[in-house]
Every structure is written in C-alpha cells, then in structure tokens.
Amino acid sequence: MALLLFLALALVALLAAVGMVTSRNAVHSALFMLVNFAVYAIFYIMLNAQFLGVVQVIVYAGAIVVLFLFVVMLIGGEIGAVRSSLRRYTYAAALILGALFVAMIGLGIAQTISTDQTVAGAPAAGGVEAIGMALFTTYLLPFELASLLLLAGMVGGVARRYKALDED
Amino acid sequence: MNLSSLNWNSLLPELVIVATSLIVLITAVVGKVSRVDRIARGHALAVVTLIGLLIAAGLTIMQLSQPASDFMGMVQSDALSHYLNLVILLAAALAVLLAWDYLGRFTYSFSEFYSLLLLAVAGMMFLGKSTELITLFVSLEILSISLYILTGFNRHQLASAEASLKYFLLGAFASGFIVYGAALLYGDTGSTWFSDIAANASGGFLTLAGFALLLVGFAFKIAAVPFHMWTPDAYQGAPTPVTAFMSVGTKAAALVALFRVLQSAVSAPYETWAWALAILSLLTMTVGNVAALRQTSIKRLLAYSSIAQAGYMLIGLVAGTVLGLQAMLFYLFAYAFMNIGAFACASLLESDDWSELQDASMANARGLFSRQPLLATALAIFMFSLAGIPPLAGFFGKLYLFDAAIDAGWLWLALVAVINSVISAYYYMRVVVVMFMEAPDESTRVRLPIPDSAILAIVIAVLGALLLGILAGPSFASLGQAVVAWRF
Amino acid sequence: MTIPLTWYLILSAALFAIGLFGVLARRNAIAILIGVELMLNAVNVNILAFWRYIRPDDPSGQVFAIIVLTVAAAEAAVGLALFISIYRTRRSINVDHLDALKG
Numbered sequence: 001m002a003l004l005l006f007l008a009l010a011l012v013a014l015l016a017a018v019g020m021v022t023s024r025n026a027v028h029s030a031l032f033m034l035v036n037f038a039v040y041a042i043f044y045i046m047l048n049a050q051f052l053g054v055v056q057v058i059v060y061a062g063a064i065v066v067l068f069l070f071v072v073m074l075i076g077g078e079i080g081a082v083r084s085s086l087r088r089y090t091y092a093a094a095l096i097l098g099a100l101f102v103a104m105i106g107l108g109i110a111q112t113i114s115t116d117q118t119v120a121g122a123p124a125a126g127g128v129e130a131i132g133m134a135l136f137t138t139y140l141l142p143f144e145l146a147s148l149l150l151l152a153g154m155v156g157g158v159a160r161r162y163k164a165l166d167e168d
Numbered sequence: 169m170n171l172s173s174l175n176w177n178s179l180l181p182e183l184v185i186v187a188t189s190l191i192v193l194i195t196a197v198v199g200k201v202s203r204v205d206r207i208a209r210g211h212a213l214a215v216v217t218l219i220g221l222l223i224a225a226g227l228t229i230m231q232l233s234q235p236a237s238d239f240m241g242m243v244q245s246d247a248l249s250h251y252l253n254l255v256i257l258l259a260a261a262l263a264v265l266l267a268w269d270y271l272g273r274f275t276y277s278f279s280e281f282y283s284l285l286l287l288a289v290a291g292m293m294f295l296g297k298s299t300e301l302i303t304l305f306v307s308l309e310i311l312s313i314s315l316y317i318l319t320g321f322n323r324h325q326l327a328s329a330e331a332s333l334k335y336f337l338l339g340a341f342a343s344g345f346i347v348y349g350a351a352l353l354y355g356d357t358g359s360t361w362f363s364d365i366a367a368n369a370s371g372g373f374l375t376l377a378g379f380a381l382l383l384v385g386f387a388f389k390i391a392a393v394p395f396h397m398w399t400p401d402a403y404q405g406a407p408t409p410v411t412a413f414m415s416v417g418t419k420a421a422a423l424v425a426l427f428r429v430l431q432s433a434v435s436a437p438y439e440t441w442a443w444a445l446a447i448l449s450l451l452t453m454t455v456g457n458v459a460a461l462r463q464t465s466i467k468r469l470l471a472y473s474s475i476a477q478a479g480y481m482l483i484g485l486v487a488g489t490v491l492g493l494q495a496m497l498f499y500l501f502a503y504a505f506m507n508i509g510a511f512a513c514a515s516l517l518e519s520d521d522w523s524e525l526q527d528a529s530m531a532n533a534r535g536l537f538s539r540q541p542l543l544a545t546a547l548a549i550f551m552f553s554l555a556g557i558p559p560l561a562g563f564f565g566k567l568y569l570f571d572a573a574i575d576a577g578w579l580w581l582a583l584v585a586v587i588n589s590v591i592s593a594y595y596y597m598r599v600v601v602v603m604f605m606e607a608p609d610e611s612t613r614v615r616l617p618i619p620d621s622a623i624l625a626i627v628i629a630v631l632g633a634l635l636l637g638i639l640a641g642p643s644f645a646s647l648g649q650a651v652v653a654w655r656f
Numbered sequence: 657m658t659i660p661l662t663w664y665l666i667l668s669a670a671l672f673a674i675g676l677f678g679v680l681a682r683r684n685a686i687a688i689l690i691g692v693e694l695m696l697n698a699v700n701v702n703i704l705a706f707w708r709y710i711r712p713d714d715p716s717g718q719v720f721a722i723i724v725l726t727v728a729a730a731e732a733a734v735g736l737a738l739f740i741s742i743y744r745t746r747r748s749i750n751v752d753h754l755d756a757l758k759g
Contacts, residue, residue: 006659010667017671017694021678026686033690036697043664043701047708052700052721059725064693064732071736072686075743094680098673105669108373109662131722134715141242142719145294145306146726148186152287152310153730155193156317157737159280302720309727313734320738329742330754336738337688337751340731341679344695347724348672351699355665355706360716401757 006046013039026072034065051128178237178245181224181253182293188220189286196279210278214268217282218261221289225257241361242303248424248493249297251647255420255500256296260289262508262629263413268621270409270515274322281321285413288314292421301350301360304425308346308389311421312339315414319406327527331405338398342388349381362432369432382429383444389422390478393451400459403471404527408518411467412511415474416504419481423496427485445486446581453479453588460595466514466528469595470507473554476592477503480585483569487576494648495568501643502561502636506553509629512622513547516615533599535608543614544603546626553633555596556589561636568644664705671698685742685749689735696728 012035019032037060044053135143176183192213228250236246243249263285271281291311298304316339320332350360356374357365369375384395391399403411430441456476463469481503484496517528517536537544553562566589573582636643675698678691700721707717739749746754 002659006663010663013667014670014674017674020694021674021682021687021691026684026690029687029690033693036694040697040701044704046659047664047704048712049704049708049718049721052704052718052725055722055725056700059729060697064729067732067736068686068690071740074740075686075749091681094677097680098677101673101676102666102670105377105672106666108377109665109669130715131718134719135722138240139242139302139716139719141240142300142302142306142723145303145310146723148287148290149306149310149313149727149730152284152291152314152317153734155280155284155287156313156734159277159284159317159321160737160741302716302723306723306727309730313730316734316738320741323741326745326754327757329738329745330757332738333685333742333749333754334751334757336735337679337685337692340689340692340735341695343727343731344672344675344679344692344699347696347727348699348702351702351706351720354703354717354720355710358706358711358714360720405757 002046009039009042013043025078026076027069030065030068030072033068034061037061037065051131175237175239177234178231178239178243181227181231181257182290184220184224184227185286185290185293188217188224189283189290191220192216192279192286193283194279196277196283206276206278207272210272210276211268213278213282214264217264217286220286221257221261221264225254225261228253228257238299241363242300243294243297244299244428245297248427248497249293251497252296252420252424252500253293255497255504256289256292256417258501259413259416259420259504259508260285262504262512262625263409265621265625265628266409266412266508266512266515267407269619270407270622274324274407277321281318284314284318285410287311288318288413288417292417295421296424298425299362299428301353301362301365304429305343305347305350308422308425309343311418312343312389315339315410315418318410318414319402321410322407325405327405328407329405331402334398335402335406338388342385342395344385345381345388346385349378349383349385352378352381362428366432379430379441380444383426383441383448386422386426386429387448390419390426390482391452391475392448392478392482393455393475396452396455396475399475400468400471403474404465404468408467408511408515411471412508412515415471415511416500416507419474419478420500420504423478423481423485423500427493427496430485430488442486442488442578445482446578449479449482449486450581450584451479452476452482453585457588457591457595460592463595464530466517466530466533466599467511468527469530469599470510470514473592473596474507476588477507477554479588480566480569483573483578483581483585486578486581487572489572489576490648491575492569492572494644495565495572497647498568498636498640498644499565502553502565502633505629505632505636506550506560506562509626509633510547510550510554512625512629513543513550516543516618516622517613518615519613529611530599530602531611532613533603534606534612536603536612536614539608539612540614540618543618543626546630548600548603549630549633551596551599553637555593557593559637561633561640564637564640564644568640661705661709664709665702668698668702668705671701674698683750683752685735685739685751688751689732689739693728693732696724696731700724 016032016036020029023029041053041056232250238244288311291307294307316336319335320329322328352374357368387395453476456472460472484492514528517532553560556563556566570582672695675691675694679688682688703721
C-alpha cells in the first residue's frame with residue numbers, strides 16, 4: 001500500500017517537475033511548482049517529518065509560489081519554449097548532463113545502500129518539540145546565521161527597490 | 169545550557185561586524201536629510217564601517233595569541249581563521265576607502281551598501297571558520313546574497329544589473345551542488361560535523377559523490393575553470409569597490425573553507441582530491457591567463473587575471489601540507505594588497521558616463537605616466553607584483569607556493585605555474601607599456617581630482633605590496649608558526 | 657511494508673537532475689530560478705529520507721532541511737526582486753538579451 005502510494009506520488013512529482021522546467025508559460029510553470037512542492041509535503045509526512053511537511057506547504061505553496069505568480073503577473077508570463085529559445089547543442093548538452101547525473105547518482109545509490117535499510121515505528125525526534133530544542137541548543141549558531149541571511153535578503157530587496165540618484 | 173556559558177569570545181570579531189552592520193542599517197531610517205547632507209552622511213557611515221572593521225581586526229589580532237577555541241563545535245577559531253579574518257577585513261577596509269567617493273556618484277543608499285558589505289564580511293568570516301556543514305552552507309549564502317545585491321548596486325548602469333543577474337543565477341545554481349553534496353555526506357555519516365564525517369565516512373560512493381559535489385560548488389565560488397563563466401561579467405559589471413572586495417574576500421574564505429572540508433575527507437585519501445584540485449588549478453591558471461591576453465578593458469583583464477590567480481592559490485591546497493597552507497595564506501595577503509590596489513587605480517580611469525559601459529579601457533591609460541606619474545607608477549607596481557617580479561609581494565607569494573608544490577612532489581604543477589607566470593607577464597606588462605611608452609592622446613582619461621580616500625587606499629596597497637615583499641622571510645615564518653599549531 | 661530508502665534517493669536524484677536540466681536549458685531568468693528551486697527542494701527530500709532512515713534519533717537532518725528551505729526562500733525573494741528591477745529598464749529578463757558585457 002505504502003509502496004503504491006509512493007510510486008504514484010513519485011510519478012506525480014516527476015511529471016510536475018518536467019512540466020515546471022518545460023512549460024512555455026511561467027504561470028503554468030509556477031502551478032506545476034505548486035503541485036510538485038505539495039507532493040513533497042506528503043513525502044515529508046510519510047517520512048514522519050510532519051513539521052517540515054506543514055512548513056513546506058506554508059512557505060512554498062503559501063509564499064514562494066505566490067511570489068513567483070506576482071512577479072510573473074508584473075513582467076509577463078511568456079518565457080519561451082525550451083527547444084526554440086536556444087541553440088540545439090546547448091539543449092542536447094543539458095539533456096545529456098541531466099541524464100548522466102541521474103544515472104551516476106542513481107546507480108551509485110542503488111549499489112551502495114542496501115535495500116532493506118528501513119526503519120519501523122515512529123522515530124523519537126519527529127516532532128516540533130525535538131526540532132525546537134535542536135534549533136535553540138545545538139544548532140543555535142546556524143539558526144542565528146539564518147536570521148542574518150534573511151536580513152541580507154531583506155536589505156537587498158529594499159536596496160534593489162530604491163530609486164536611483166536622479167529619480168529621487 | 170545558558171547563554172553566559174557559551175564561548176562568545178571566539179565569535180567576538182564576527183559579532184562586532186554584525187553589530188556595526190545593524191548600526192549602519194538603522195541610520196537609513198533615522199531622520200530626513202537634504203541632498204548635500206546625504207553625501208556627508210555617507211562619509212560618516214563609511215567612518216563607522218571602518219571603525220567596526222578596525223575593532224574586529226584588533227580583536228582578531230588579540231585572539232592570535234590565544235589558544236584555538238570553538239563555539240558549540242560549529243566554528244573553530246584558530247590561527248587559520250584569524251589570518252583569514254585579517255585578509256577579509258583588510259580587503260573590506262580598502263573597499264570602503266574606494267567606495268568613499270565612488271559610491272556618491274550613483275546612489276544615495278549608503279547605509280544599505282555598507283550594511284550589506286559588512287554582512288558579506290561576516291558571512292566570509294563565518295565561512296572560513298565553520299566546522300559543520302549547516303553553518304558552512306548558511307554562511308556561504310549570507311555572503312553570496314549580499315554580494316549579488318552589491319554587484320548590481322549601480323542603478324544607472326545596465327552592465328551592473330546584468331552582472332548581478334548572471335552572478336545570481338550561477339551562484340544559486342552552485343548552491344544547489346553544495347547543498348546536495350552536503351546532504352550526501354550527511355547520509356553517509358549521519359552527521360554534519362566535519363569531525364564526525366572524517367571519523368565515520370564510509371569511503372564509498374556517497375562519500376565520493378558528496379565531496380565531489382562540494383568541490384564543484386566551491387569551484388564556482390572561487391571562480392575556478394571550468395566553473396568561471398560568471399566571473400568576467402560579474403567583475404566587470406560590478407561597481408569597482410565591490411569587485412575589488414569580492415575578488416579577494418570570496419576567494420580567501422572559500423579556499424579556507426574548502427581546505428577545512430577536504431581535511432575531513434581523510435577516509436578518501438587526500439591524494440585523490442589533490443589530483444582533482446591539481447587539474448582544476450592547471451585549467452584555472454591556463455584559461456585565465458590565455459583569456460586575459462586579448463582583453464582591452466583593464467577591469468576585465470584584472471577579472472581574468474584574478475581567475476588565473478585563483479589557480480595559483482589552489483596549488484597551496486594541492487600540496488595540502490603545512491607549507492602549502494602557509495604559502496596560500498601569504499599569497500592571500502599579497503593578493504589582497506596588489507589586486508585591490510590595481511582595481512583602485514582602474515576605478516580612477518573609468519568614465520563618468522553611466523550610459524556607456526563605464527569601464528577602464530586600456531586606451532584610457534595611454535601615456536598615463538606623463539599625466540599622472542604617481543598613479544601610473546602605483547599601477548605599474550601592482551602589475552609587477554601580480555606578474556610576480558621581485559622584490560614585490562607577488563613574487564615571494566608565488567615562490568612559496570611553487571616551493572610548497574615541489575616539496576609535496578608536484579613538480580609538474582610548479583613547472584606549469586611558472587610557464588603560466590611567464591604568459592601572464594605579457595599582459596601585465598602591456599598595461600605598463602601603454603602607460604609609460606605611449607604618448608597621451610584624447611582617449612587618455614583620469615578622473616580628477618583624485619579623491620584623498622582613493623589615494624590613501626592606493627598608498628596602503630603599495631606599502632603592503634612592497635613591505636610584504638621586502639619582509640617576506642620574517643612574515644612567512646610568523647605565518648608558519650601559527651599555522652603549525654593547526655591540527656593536521 | 658515500508659518504502660526502501662533507495663527509492664527516495666533515486667527520486668530525489670531524478671528531481672535534482674530535472675532541475676539541473678531546467679537551469680542549463682532555459683534562457684529566461686524566471687525559468688532558471690524555478691530550476692534552482694527544484695534542485696534545492698529535491699535535496700530536501702534527500703536530507704529528510706536520510707534523517708528518517710539513518711539517524712531518526714537526532715533531529716539534525718530536520719534542522720538541515722529547515723535551513724535549506726530558508727535559503728531557498730531567501731534566494732527566491734532576492735532573485736525575483738532583481739528580475740523586476742532589471743525588467744523595468746531592459747523589458748526582458750532573457751539572459752541571451754543581456755549582452756553589455758562581453759569578451
């Protein structure tokens with residue numbers, strides 16, 4: 001049952017991903033993105049990382065996809081077809097690189113990780129409490145650094161928005 | 169755990185930088201000032217920034233005499249990170265001096281500029297001392313995001329926005345590789361600490377792929393060939409003070425971080441990585457130098473030259489010995505002086521017309537010696553130093569690097585590097601010939617009056633390039649004593 | 657019957673590769689950024705699968721995933737702000753149309 005569910009979701013995720021990177025219209029891309037990221041949230045819940053699943057929905061579906069859609073609305077959705085917009089060899093190279101990457105990582109993983117490596121039962125550290133404890137104790141420094149990162153992003157956004165000297 | 173039990177001492181310089189950044193940022197929203205006052209306020213902010221950088225440098229120097237310490241195992245304050253901090257702070261201070269007058273030509277957003285610059289500095293400092301993958305990744309992103317914005321800071325110039333876009337897209341792409349590599353290492357060892365990774369890595373596929381992906385990501389950040397495509401555009405399009413800062417700071421921090429990462433790859437023997445790095449270094453030097461040969465813009469020439477210089481610095485990592493690390497640190501100091509000095513001179517040759525690609529072209533320097541003898545001499549000194557001509561700092565830096573390579577059994581790499589130095593001498597000398605041998609004509613252009621702050625930056629850089637050369641022996645030795653203390 | 661770890665890892669590798677393809681094959685900045693977002697999210701699946709199967713007792717994997725998510729969001733925000741400001745002056749965010757810098 002779980003296997004079937006996984007396979008079905010994986011198929012949806014892969015198709016949505018292909019849709020994301022090949023759509024002619026950025027709105028379609030963004031909507032495929034929504035589907036794709038929502039499937040991830042289900043994966044996270046299947047992996048017993050419920051908190052991450054919820055965060056994924058809130059941050060991605062709620063914020064990032066909407067942000068993309070806003071920008072697309074402002075600057076137009078026509079992003080061009082993959083094939084026509086560039087020289088053919090670049091396309092071929094991208095395809096080959098992508099395929100090689102899957103083959104390499106996939107084969108490597110399939111060979112090195114024993115397939116019976118599964119965990120039964122709920123892990124001890126799946127919930128919000130454990131994550132909160134970890135974030136504010138062991139991982140205090142990267143957590144605080146993430147706030148600096150967001151500050152940099154915020155200042156950056158403001159600085160981009162600033163009018164230039166003569167427009168004042 | 170309580171806050172007072174934490175070892176804040178080891179983070180003091182970084183905390184000072186972050187605090188300065190916040191102070192500078194807050195002034196953006198305090199009161200309204202007239203146009204004239206805004207420039208004055210910009211200068212005041214530059215002074216605050218410089219004071220913050222100086223305090224951080226002072227604290228770092230004080231830490232030099234203290235034993236190595238860590239902050240919750242996430243970062244390691246040791247000789248390596250202290251010297252790296254000094255390089256970064258030096259680069260930032262020189263960049264602020266350059267920005268002093270440069271910035272007012274195209275923007276009033278001084279507080280945003282300086283606070284982003286300081287955030288980038290903090291990111292670099294954390295990156296260089298992180299000993300854990302999550303911290304490493306976040307620090308890298310702090311510096312990257314700050315630099316994407318700083319690159320596109322000149323709103324009057326299309327090239328600046330274009331540079332920013334290209335830098336952003338490729339930088340974000342590189343982050344994907346770094347984080348995938350980190351994830352594979354986490355999967356391999358169940359931990360994100362370098363020490364655990366070193367102890368538990370299986371040495372199998374996951375270890376190999378993890379380190380390889382991290383290496384690719386870092387190669388992007390230090391602009392190593394074949395991951396250098398963004399570099400010439402980003403360096404040429406960015407405001408010159410930003411170019412000067414990021415060409416030194418990012419390389420320095422990423423090289424040291426890469427060194428720490430690779431040191432934890434003990435289960436896969438260092439020789440494997442040394443080979444990958446050697447090939448990377450070979451390509452980087454050669455492609456950088458050959459491409460620089462046909463440049464007509466001094467800024468773009470310096471961009472390609474800085475790619476080539478990254479190739480030389482990688483030799484220190486290839487050697488992977490105390491000597492190699494010591495040589496790399498020495499070269500970073502020398503590079504900070506000579507490269508920022510060269511960019512400082514180039515910034516004075518730029519045109520004021522933002523509609524064209526505002527750029528220091530080779531023609532602008534024609535006959536510079538007869539117009540501005542001191543400026544021409546300073547630029548010549550930086551060019552000689554970058555080319556590696558004795559007795560300047562660049563010469564000794566290369567000497568130590570090549571010596572470290574030979575010492576570690578990489579004779580062929582040292583030979584290739586020597587050949588590359590000869591090639592590079594051609595284009596560095598071309599700039600000097602244009603300035604000294606040719607007669608000035610209508611294309612000769614210097615931004616007058618030369619601002620005092622730029623003169624100060626150039627004087628500091630000239631003194632650094634000269635003194636590091638003359639006192640190369642003692643300063644190299646003192647670096648050595650500190651570096652040996654680092655565990656291998 | 658539980659799902660083998662390998663399945664998650666291969667799925668994540670495939671998603672990462674699709675993102676990689678998107679970045680390399682597209683010329684519009686928004687499309688490239690979408691590719692990058694896909695890559696970062698694919699890595700998150702990887703991280704959480706590793707956490708669940710290898711170290712479920714230690715939440716560090718989840719912390720890692722949260723940080724990656726934060727970074728992806730910050731990158732998207734900064735990138736989109738950049739795109740808008742470039743679009744205002746250039747009327748295009750196609751990287752092939754940006755050619756002031758050459759050589």
